[in-house]
Amino acid sequence: MLEVDNINSFYGKAHVLRDLTLSVPHGNVIALLGRNGAGKTTTIKSIMQLVRPASGSITFNGQGITALPPHKIAKLGIGYVPEERRIFTDLTVSENLLVGKQPPREGAVTWTEDMLFDLFPNLAERRSNRGKALSGGEQQMLTIARTLMGNPSFILLDEPSEGVAPVIVEQMAKVIQQLKSEGLTVLLSEQNLHFAQAVADLAVIIESGAQVYSGTLKELNSHPEIRDAYLAA
Amino acid sequence: MEFFVAQLLTGLANASSLFLVACGLSLIFGVTRIVNFAHGSLYMLGAYVGYSFMQTLPGAVGFWGAILLAGVVVGIIGVLIEVLVLRPVYRAPELFQLVATFGVILVIQDLTLIIWGPEDLLGPRAPGLRGVYRIMGEPIPKYDIVLLAITPFIALALWYLITQTRVGVLVRAATQDREMVGALGVNQAVLFTGVFALGSALAGLGGALQLPKGGADLLMDFHILAPVFVVVVIGGMGSLPGAYLAAVIISVLNVFGVTYLPQSTLVLMFVVMVVVLMIRPYGLFGREEVAGEHGQVGEPELPIKPASTNVRLIVMVGLALLALLPLFGSSFAMVLTTDILIFCLFAASLHFLLGLGGLVSFGHAAYYGGGAYIAALLVTHANSPMELAFILAPLGAGLAALAIGWVCLRLTGVYFAMLTLAFAQLLWSLVFQWGSVTGGDDGLVNIWPSDWLNSTTAFFYFALIFSVGGILVLRHVAHSPFGYALRAARDSKRQAESTGINTQRVQLLAFGFAGLMGGLAGALFVFSKGSVFPNELEIARSFDALIVVFLGGVKTLAGGVAGAAFFKGVEDLLTRFEYWRLVMGLLIIFVVIVAPQGIVGSIRKAAIRMNVLKQGKHS
Ligand SMILES: Nc1ncnc2c1ncn2[C@@H]1O[C@H](COP(=O)(O)OP(=O)(O)OP(=O)(O)O)[C@@H](O)[C@H]1O
Ligand SMILES: [Mg+2]
Numbered sequence: 001m002l003e004v005d006n007i008n009s010f011y012g013k014a015h016v017l018r019d020l021t022l023s024v025p026h027g028n029v030i031a032l033l034g035r036n037g038a039g040k041t042t043t044i045k046s047i048m049q050l051v052r053p054a055s056g057s058i059t060f061n062g063q064g065i066t067a068l069p070p071h072k073i074a075k076l077g078i079g080y081v082p083e084e085r086r087i088f089t090d091l092t093v094s095e096n097l098l099v100g101k102q103p104p105r106e107g108a109v110t111w112t113e114d115m116l117f118d119l120f121p122n123l124a125e126r127r128s129n130r131g132k133a134l135s136g137g138e139q140q141m142l143t144i145a146r147t148l149m150g151n152p153s154f155i156l157l158d159e160p161s162e163g164v165a166p167v168i169v170e171q172m173a174k175v176i177q178q179l180k181s182e183g184l185t186v187l188l189s190e191q192n193l194h195f196a197q198a199v200a201d202l203a204v205i206i207e208s209g210a211q212v213y214s215g216t217l218k219e220l221n222s223h224p225e226i227r228d229a230y231l232a233a
Numbered sequence: 234m235e236f237f238v239a240q241l242l243t244g245l246a247n248a249s250s251l252f253l254v255a256c257g258l259s260l261i262f263g264v265t266r267i268v269n270f271a272h273g274s275l276y277m278l279g280a281y282v283g284y285s286f287m288q289t290l291p292g293a294v295g296f297w298g299a300i301l302l303a304g305v306v307v308g309i310i311g312v313l314i315e316v317l318v319l320r321p322v323y324r325a326p327e328l329f330q331l332v333a334t335f336g337v338i339l340v341i342q343d344l345t346l347i348i349w350g351p352e353d354l355l356g357p358r359a360p361g362l363r364g365v366y367r368i369m370g371e372p373i374p375k376y377d378i379v380l381l382a383i384t385p386f387i388a389l390a391l392w393y394l395i396t397q398t399r400v401g402v403l404v405r406a407a408t409q410d411r412e413m414v415g416a417l418g419v420n421q422a423v424l425f426t427g428v429f430a431l432g433s434a435l436a437g438l439g440g441a442l443q444l445p446k447g448g449a450d451l452l453m454d455f456h457i458l459a460p461v462f463v464v465v466v467i468g469g470m471g472s473l474p475g476a477y478l479a480a481v482i483i484s485v486l487n488v489f490g491v492t493y494l495p496q497s498t499l500v501l502m503f504v505v506m507v508v509v510l511m512i513r514p515y516g517l518f519g520r521e522e523v524a525g526e527h528g529q530v531g532e533p534e535l536p537i538k539p540a541s542t543n544v545r546l547i548v549m550v551g552l553a554l555l556a557l558l559p560l561f562g563s564s565f566a567m568v569l570t571t572d573i574l575i576f577c578l579f580a581a582s583l584h585f586l587l588g589l590g591g592l593v594s595f596g597h598a599a600y601y602g603g604g605a606y607i608a609a610l611l612v613t614h615a616n617s618p619m620e621l622a623f624i625l626a627p628l629g630a631g632l633a634a635l636a637i638g639w640v641c642l643r644l645t646g647v648y649f650a651m652l653t654l655a656f657a658q659l660l661w662s663l664v665f666q667w668g669s670v671t672g673g674d675d676g677l678v679n680i681w682p683s684d685w686l687n688s689t690t691a692f693f694y695f696a697l698i699f700s701v702g703g704i705l706v707l708r709h710v711a712h713s714p715f716g717y718a719l720r721a722a723r724d725s726k727r728q729a730e731s732t733g734i735n736t737q738r739v740q741l742l743a744f745g746f747a748g749l750m751g752g753l754a755g756a757l758f759v760f761s762k763g764s765v766f767p768n769e770l771e772i773a774r775s776f777d778a779l780i781v782v783f784l785g786g787v788k789t790l791a792g793g794v795a796g797a798a799f800f801k802g803v804e805d806l807l808t809r810f811e812y813w814r815l816v817m818g819l820l821i822i823f824v825v826i827v828a829p830q831g832i833v834g835s836i837r838k839a840a841i842r843m844n845v846l847k848q849g850k851h852s
Contacts, residue, residue: 048416074418086413088406090520098399099406100417150418 001026001154001185002047002078007056009039009046009209016042017053017209024154029176029186031200031217033193035232039209040189041083044156047187048080049073060154077105079152083159083189085143089132093123096131096142100149108153109182116145119175137168144175154185161195173198193231197221205230239371240492244485246377247446249384250276250439252480254457255464256391256473257435263408263471264428267319267330268647270776271337272461273454275433278310278341279303279440280449281349284356287444293360303441304434311433315426321826323425332783333825335776338454339818346451347812353451356444376445388477391435395473404428408471455772459658463506466651469519478517499662506655507640514644555697559690567693568761569805574700575757576777577797580785581704582750583778584793589711590743591723592642595650596657597751597778599637602770604630604752605759606664609677614670619683619760626756627749633660634748638741654772661770676766680759696757703753704794710746719743784824786831795833 004022008015016039024030032040045051047058049070058066065073074080088096097113104110117124120141126134134142140160147155157176161169169192176186176199190196196203196217203220205213207230213220220227258272286299318333362379365372395401407414407424415421440453447453464483468475483502490498509517558570583597608626611617617625641652664671671677686692710716721729722736729736759765768774778797785796803820807813828835 050412050416069420070412070415071418071420074416080416082413082416086410088409088413090409091402091406095402095405098402099414099419101399102418146417 031196079155100146248484253439257432261432275436279437283441304438307437308434315429336821343815469516472518475518503659580797595654598774599657600748600751604755627752630752631749635745638744786834
């Protein structure tokens, strides 16, 4: 569904992604693993063209997207859930969802506000609260819900388990499994291996912006030396 | 009591236009982060366009139709400006975009002059609303009552648009995080253009609505600018209720001021602004700006290095040529060169603040004009000898800058810029309205240098020594530990502080020092011309300096000087033509779009490409 081919990305002069290659097959949840600063966020931003790769190509459903602006990429059906959540704090929960709203897309679920409130019951009670009044966990749910309003067929989830309470992490895992069962493809950036194991089928590990492992999570479990070399304890 | 109510109603009616213009500016700033200095020009266009429509469309329907059409036309003009001028520079350093809007001001001024001519236009009366209503016995023009009555509806309509529609939700979302809005599939370009169109249309409506009260003239653009900025800043950038409340406060204050303190109406407005900002630094309804939003984007700058031998050689030859000018140049050439030198010093002092300190002052003319006025006042009222006045003027300007800087440096970013502008306007209005001391609009004349400097040649050398000397001192300070501390404070306040730099104090001293040097330029100016008028303190003068610094190149030390020399020269050439503003405006826009590094930056880039200079080795 998504092919990242030999991309190189920079921040100023800092070379962050080095010939990174990555393939996300349709219908899977794939975990992008790696230590702090390995380049996970940069990979996701490069796919979204929020960071423009200096070389290499990215194709989505066979279409090259490296020259497109972010809004066109979103329109193709790629949903982006940023690491820092970036909800609109002065807008209410409902208004945040309205910003994400896009027309229905063929082959993807058409989400409504009510469906999302079923998925995230905590948000339902808070629909007219402003974003800044929400707890960290609620903000994390809102940022996912907001992206789903765009009816994506593929979502980029950047560390959804970061800094939220264990109950919420569990809930998040259920949501991802449900999304997968509805046919959504997910690229999930994670440091939390437990969480990744609960939801992902495949894993890619990156280190210093280059791929060092690619395979199923089961295989990874049988190679603790790889885990120890490239992932934090 | 009756009189009081009547005054209040007049104030509320006056608030109507001001509110419309201010909310347009506020909306545009909120989403695009551009402080649109051309907003006053859009207001002026609204008045002229509305006038023309009123001439052709008959009756009451024609009158109100003309106002709406003026809004639509100005909205379309706004779209043109956004697409043609601003869109190419959205990726340039943020404050660079300001310069583009300065260019637009000049272009619109001349286009208006060409189309409608130089005469002030008397606004037509609204059909059916010619007389007055008696309210508690006091006469209130019917049109005022209508304005007063419809403004809340316009405000309500805007409020509805912003809070209750998806477009409004997107606008508010983009005000906070436009990149995220884009990543959610919203085309930012369309949103920006839409917001710019709406903001411009509001300015146009404001201009057309005030036609029966104020007519249309070519000075409207700058005249509305100061109150509009005051309203936006008092209300809080990006807040509609804030803009409404502030517009009412300012207008009502103004009406009462005219009655009770006719000499200080202008001063009053800025005093209110300063007081509000001291208590609520981000305005009545404003939010603190998100840190980092205003950082300069672009490549990291090259380290400042002492000039290479080549560059030194060129500068020496240039100076030698200047020193020899009296031998071969006409006296006209000497006068022009004196003007250029003075302007170079003025620009270099602003560059010091802006380039090294990252402190964008919109009101640097306060110190230049201030220095000139201090010297002139000393000569006029204290019979001070020229030499003493010449020494005291920069000192006084420097002290004023320290005091003003102390207040302004409590704020950052746009609010800092606005507050410096407000202080400059405060000074301007003081000088303008305190006629018995300052001569008001007639200025102060007969401020000639002492006998030994009375010849053109002698004064030329005097100006040469002091302006080049001043520039060299500025340059020297830039390379001193103080200069490094200043740049450290600009790049990262926290980091600088952790290395033991008192950033607050460093910035304040820099502000005072830049004021001192600006004052020196002003003192040179007043003795070279023999007179000084309030326009040396005007917004336009502050803009002149900003334009040359940006166009010369903010990131290179020589930028201010090169920009000033180039533009003063070009201006001298251009002002011989009738429509020089048009050409100058287009030139500015052209440079902004084509050479966003400024003149010096572009030359250096070209030199590096041609291997004349090695990258990073020279400055
Ligand atoms: N805006 C930026 N400017 C400069 N360097 C950056 C920027 N953002 C990230 N980096 C650097 O790029 C490298 C990769 O960062 P990235 O955020 O992609 O890592 P990550 O794998 O997402 O880490 P984390 O697990 O902490 O989120 C790091 O060395 C980081 O310091
Ligand atoms: Mg990350």
